[in-house]
Amino acid sequence: MAGLTKTADVVVIGAGIAGLSVARALTEKTKVKVVVIEMEPSYACGSTGKAAGSVRRQLHTETLTKLACETTNDFKTFPEKYGIEIECENPGYLNITGSPETSEKLIRENAIHSKVGLNAEILKPDDIKERWNFIDVRNILVGTYSHDLNVDPYCVATALFKAARSRGTEFWFSTKFLGFISGKEKKIEGIKTTRGEIHTQVIVNAAGPWAGKICLDAGCNIIPPLIPKRRNIWLLKNLRNVPKTIPFIVDWDSPFYIRPYRELFLLSLMEEDELPLLGNDPPFDWEGIFKIEKRVSSRIPTILEANIGKGWSGWRTITPDDCPVLGQLEDVPGLFIAGGFGGHGIALAPSAGRLLASYLLGENSPYRIEEFSITRFPPNHPIPTQVHKF
Numbered sequence: 001m002a003g004l005t006k007t008a009d010v011v012v013i014g015a016g017i018a019g020l021s022v023a024r025a026l027t028e029k030t031k032v033k034v035v036v037i038e039m040e041p042s043y044a045c046g047s048t049g050k051a052a053g054s055v056r057r058q059l060h061t062e063t064l065t066k067l068a069c070e071t072t073n074d075f076k077t078f079p080e081k082y083g084i085e086i087e088c089e090n091p092g093y094l095n096i097t098g099s100p101e102t103s104e105k106l107i108r109e110n111a112i113h114s115k116v117g118l119n120a121e122i123l124k125p126d127d128i129k130e131r132w133n134f135i136d137v138r139n140i141l142v143g144t145y146s147h148d149l150n151v152d153p154y155c156v157a158t159a160l161f162k163a164a165r166s167r168g169t170e171f172w173f174s175t176k177f178l179g180f181i182s183g184k185e186k187k188i189e190g191i192k193t194t195r196g197e198i199h200t201q202v203i204v205n206a207a208g209p210w211a212g213k214i215c216l217d218a219g220c221n222i223i224p225p226l227i228p229k230r231r232n233i234w235l236l237k238n239l240r241n242v243p244k245t246i247p248f249i250v251d252w253d254s255p256f257y258i259r260p261y262r263e264l265f266l267l268s269l270m271e272e273d274e275l276p277l278l279g280n281d282p283p284f285d286w287e288g289i290f291k292i293e294k295r296v297s298s299r300i301p302t303i304l305e306a307n308i309g310k311g312w313s314g315w316r317t318i319t320p321d322d323c324p325v326l327g328q329l330e331d332v333p334g335l336f337i338a339g340g341f342g343g344h345g346i347a348l349a350p351s352a353g354r355l356l357a358s359y360l361l362g363e364n365s366p367y368r369i370e371e372f373s374i375t376r377f378p379p380n381h382p383i384p385t386q387v388h389k390f
Contacts, residue, residue: 008035008170010360011191012204013177013214015043017051017153017345018338019206020160021353027167029357034169035200037193039176039280044157046280047208048345050314052233052259052266054248055149055347056093058120060109060322063371064344065116067351072149074350078159086155091260092247093148096128096299098139102252106144113146120146134241135249136299150248150259153346160350177207180218180335188218188334202360204336205329209277209315211339218332224325224374226317226340230273230282233311234292236265240302254295266311269295277315284313316343319377324348326356326372336360337374 010026012019015038026032040046055075057068078086097103106122113120121127123143128135165171172195181190181197190199205214209228216223236258248259255270269291275282289308296303319325319340329335338356341348352372358365 006196006198007033008198008200009033010035010202010204011198011200012036012206013191014038014206014208014210015040015161015171015173016046016048016206016208017044017157017160017349018208018341018353019204020044020157020164021349022204022206022338022356023164023169023353024160024167024350025354025357026360027164027169029361029363031168032361034164035172035198036164036169037172037175037177037191037198039174041174043161043171043173044154047315047317048157049154050233050281050312051153051343051346052248052257052268053087053151053153053346054093054259055151056248056344057118057148057347058093058095058109058113058144058146059344059347060112062112062116063367064323064348065113065118067355067367068344068347069116069118070351071347071349075149075151075156078156082159082163084155084159084162086159087150087152089150090147091150091245092145094128094132094143094145094247094249095252096135096140096143096249097252098141099253100141103142106142110144118146120144132246132249134300134302136301139298145247148248151346156346156350177214182219186219186332188332201334202336203334204338204356204360206338208339209317211317211337213277215329215335215337218329218335220329220335221331222374222377224329224337224340225320225377226325227274227319228277228315228317229271230275230285230313231268231271231316231343232285232288232313234267234288235261235309235311236267236303236306237263237309239265239300239306242300242302251299254299256296256299258296258300267292267296267308282313282315284310286310318342321376324352324372325374326352327359327369327374329374
């Protein structure tokens with residue numbers, strides 16, 4: 001343990017997009033001694049590294065949309081600011097649906113987007129066919145489109161890691177969280193890890209799908225309803241008549257999404273599988289290949305001729321209202337959380353990290369962190385069963 005810090009102003013658990021964003025934000029604001037612990041041998045080994053990389057701004061609340069817009073602007077500065085190319089492309093984001101209920105939802109959310117300055121278009125089927133003629137628009141009622149980014153999640157994480165480390169953040173990789181050191185009235189005084197103890201009065205739980213377990217270990221009376229779900233991504237090639245410049249397309253009916261990825265395409269059937277958290281990555285669902293043709297061919301007929309290969313699977317940690325949980329866990333003084341981004345961590349975490357950092361440092365922010373507090377959930381909400389399966 002020679003040379004490793006044993007005291008810190010802030011300890012962050014998890015070196016995914018959320019933990020890295022918090023570390024960057026804290027250290028860019030002031031000289032705060034931050035230590036990030038991560039059980040894997042490097043950063044972004046979990047959900048972040050498995051993400052599809054969409055910086056989606058068409059979200060369902062004003063604040064989430066604003067945060068995603070702020071992240072978008074942030075990403076555009078990364079190459080100059082950090083000297084790292086993040087494969088930032090601007091193909092856009094297209095929602096399509098043939099469901100009257102989902103159509104109403106998309107149109108309702110479009111009004112929210114317009115209110116905060118996001119110019120997202122509402123498209124008729126003929127508009128969609130004119131721009132992307134490989135899509136079968138029969139049974140489509142409406143689409144919405146905005147000029148959103150795609151990025152490489154690992155490159156984003158690399159930029160955040162280097163930014164935080166350059167400002168003094170220490171990273172303890174291959175280091176497992178073992179438990180808390182608690183004082184009177186459950187006040188946090190530090191943590192125990194496989195590399196020793198770190199004494200601190202502020203801990204940020206950014207452990208992704210494991211965040212619920214850590215809250216349980218801390219003795220929280222109310223466990224955040226953070227529910228890990230598996231999602232699989234397949235790699236496609238030889239997808240005839242589909243150009244590499246297509247937007248990130250989400251069909252909410254089948255459902256599925258597809259996006260260009262270098263010389264290939266990424267495809268997901270947007271599964272919501274709840275599985276025991278037995279490892280960093282959930283098992284890949286090979287059976288899904290038999291569903292692809294049926295689910296996708298009604299919208300993109302040439303999928304029937306494409307070569308489909310194994311991609312990867314990862315965890316999405318969701319909440320009942322599809323909003324993240326940020327801020328103080330009020331019954332455990334000193335414990336804070338940044339989690340539950342629901343698959344939108346790439347779009348939200350860099351801005352949410354700044355919001356949480358401002359809160360920790362007592363600074364003003366244009367956003368109310370209370371909007372994302374655990375207190376918005378009923379006190380007697382069910383504890384996710386996943387918490388009991390570690």
